[in-house]
Amino acid sequence: MPAWSLGELARLVGGDLDGDPALPIRGFASLESAGPNDLSFVAAAQHLDAARRSAAAAFIAPPDLDLGPRPVIRVAQPYAAVAVALGVFFPPTPATPGVHPTAQVAGSARVAAGASVGAFAVVGERAVVDRGAVVHAHVFVGPDCAVGEGSVLHPHVVLRERVRLGRRVVIHPGAVLGADGFGYVFAGDAHRKIPQVGGVVVEDDVEIGANVAIDRATLGETVIRRGTKIDNLVQIGHNTEVGADTIVVAQVGIAGSSRIGRGVVLAGQVGIADHVEVGDGAQIGSQAGVHRDVAPGARMIGTPAMPAERGLRALAAIGRLPELLRSVRTLDRRVAALEQRLGEGGSTSGG
Amino acid sequence: MPAWSLGELARLVGGDLDGDPALPIRGFASLESAGPNDLSFVAAAQHLDAARRSAAAAFIAPPDLDLGPRPVIRVAQPYAAVAVALGVFFPPTPATPGVHPTAQVAGSARVAAGASVGAFAVVGERAVVDRGAVVHAHVFVGPDCAVGEGSVLHPHVVLRERVRLGRRVVIHPGAVLGADGFGYVFAGDAHRKIPQVGGVVVEDDVEIGANVAIDRATLGETVIRRGTKIDNLVQIGHNTEVGADTIVVAQVGIAGSSRIGRGVVLAGQVGIADHVEVGDGAQIGSQAGVHRDVAPGARMIGTPAMPAERGLRALAAIGRLPELLRSVRTLDRRVAALEQRLGEGGSTSGG
């Protein structure tokens, strides 16, 4: 790999350099594994010891961390700088443009020049794969789907019919978009299926994790708005809308017809009931169960979810319930004893 | 799309018509998106405002909702009628019968005339795909499997060996039936695998969601009985039996050797421990953890699961634990003060 100069890297990540701009840098690595030609990073003071022991040639670090005489690129947001450095030293491998000879592309489908369709991929009737998009091996793009410009579908992604993806959408292996929503009506003696005839819309710059399931709407659309990031094994029900720039951590389940705002954070394994509205900027703690609307900006934890400040104390108090029960039983006895004595006293004085 | 008359539609959904039977209807849509040639529906009074604003030509509604002079098909069960209407206006696209030239069908397998096997599908030795069944692209049907009449396996479904599906079973993308059950014995210094040599049986009219995992039995069969509906990302362990007409919502986990009754509802993210029996008609609330048998008809919530009536009050009370702890501390001080005064009084009276 060709070397970069430390000065060039400081400019690329938008930082101020303390050190020799001519220093050659050949790689980027963690503090533990960096060698003497590598750039590394220190995000916070707790890693200073590891930094001092590190063989790295130089560091990305926030402005105030004391790394002694060693070369440092100072940045306000270390992780943003790390993101840039990783892109510099580990550029993504470009996909081979064109349609693999084993792929099955329907006659009425349109694959833009420069797009890539991998081995054994299937692209259905009237589907569109836009320019720069990458449809990896074994992907199934159903009829009437759209894969926007620059989007990447990793191996084994399934888009059933009428799923529309915007630009620069990334979907990880095994994710399924457009399976039927879970809708039945119990009619007499059996669950009768309510046909699920709507679609799924995913806007620009959304990323969707491995083995996620996002169901199609009954009617209308299930919608994931611009810039939202969804981790692995998440479930999103039919007709739900997830707002822009929201973070949905692994194994979250969002039931049908819910509305999640923009800039929301749903931590891991959270459950959101159906027809619930979670306001913009709300943050829901891991494993919480949300059955009622959540106000914008609220921080909630627990099941049923409660405001985080109260909730942290409440959940911590659960561990003290056995002592509390004992205290209350003891109090009951003590009060009964007092009542008896006072009752006697009363009857005495009334005698 | 050809028009239906409102009268024809009323007959199809089994409703009583308030309005002109000759009114032509060309589509079916939600209240918000319906146009002047569309039928829509109002399931409950809370949607009356939206109905009044809707441009729909007519509505499906329960008998008692007041929609003024607008044409209404009156039905006792609006969702059952909606299910019919959706089927009328959005008929499913029939699969192309026959075996796709790229599919790999073993010589000893049998694909019925009229069944459909899609691109890159694999059908193993001695497997049977019965008439009218649809095996979509990339599906893997292992050796000795049976896919019953009219069943549909969406893209990327995996049936490992000896999985037997009844008639009209629908399995959504990415679901895996017949992976090994999770069975080990710790022998000396390592977990030794207990071979999982049983099978999976899925009866008629079952629907299974995307990315579900249903493990094969150690010996014998893991069984999903007739008419049961399973949502996405559900886990069902080896040797478990799920009864008929049961609803299993997304991300539920059922450990091995459990027995779930018929007509049960397991809400989202519920966990059922191994060797547990859940009685017919029981309802388990979302995220509940069930470690003991549940009586037929019981409604349970929470972890560990408790009867819903008590549980709702108990879970709501968690949020008040900090105040409760404070109250008990205060009471303790007040009682101590009383004891001290009464103790003094006592000694006085005894002096």
Place this chain on the structure above:
Amino acid sequence: MPAWSLGELARLVGGDLDGDPALPIRGFASLESAGPNDLSFVAAAQHLDAARRSAAAAFIAPPDLDLGPRPVIRVAQPYAAVAVALGVFFPPTPATPGVHPTAQVAGSARVAAGASVGAFAVVGERAVVDRGAVVHAHVFVGPDCAVGEGSVLHPHVVLRERVRLGRRVVIHPGAVLGADGFGYVFAGDAHRKIPQVGGVVVEDDVEIGANVAIDRATLGETVIRRGTKIDNLVQIGHNTEVGADTIVVAQVGIAGSSRIGRGVVLAGQVGIADHVEVGDGAQIGSQAGVHRDVAPGARMIGTPAMPAERGLRALAAIGRLPELLRSVRTLDRRVAALEQRLGEGGSTSGG
């Protein structure tokens, strides 16, 4: 199937025989389904009734169970013996060696003689499939991956680039190894992706369930150590390390950069937060939420997780919260009444 003699089977499972060693045995089955030529097993006294009713010719059983005059192979660990017996009577079907004509193996990849690559499998550039390994149909083995000797990748497994598997690793259908870790930095007005350029390392004798997701590291490696067994639908985040001989039950989620020790048990649906360390031999109960380090050997339950002994009583006490609240309100009234009377008394005596 050829018969074994009961004496041969006793030797194979390492047990002591009570009964005729010449007795021919033709199969192995559960107590309920065993016929008069089958061996069965009784793991514990609670199954003695079923054993007495069973038609089985003989049983595997622990030393102390009284099965009357019927032939028994006595073993200290019945399940270990059952594992052996299942392997004897249900030997796994060997995969056909060689590369299926439809598979796509890159020119620079190496598939050992005797390895098996199934229909529509893809093996990427520079990937290695070692001897005796089985890559089933539809599997995607990305560039620079290694599949060690004797490992088995069931249909529809996805290994993205630079995933390295040791020997005798078994991965069930739909599992995804090497999807990008979930790492973003909020930069100004959008979540900016932190490139995930590390890998995944899976050591010898690991088993990974269906539809599991194990993310690649940001830098460095996500590691699953020797002998660990992972159930279905588990999520393992980037840069996490799971120690040797650990059991991870279905639907567990482990966030990024956590360290799980060796010999740990994580029961179903447990959540482990990021950067948490769980010590060797710890046991975490189902659905627990772990946000802090756990000491070696600790047994924890609940959310937030607490020591199991205390936790069992604490969680059981939640159901009594409504009565507890009532008791405290009553106590408050009783104490107030006492205070009032004593207050009066006090003023009286002071008058």
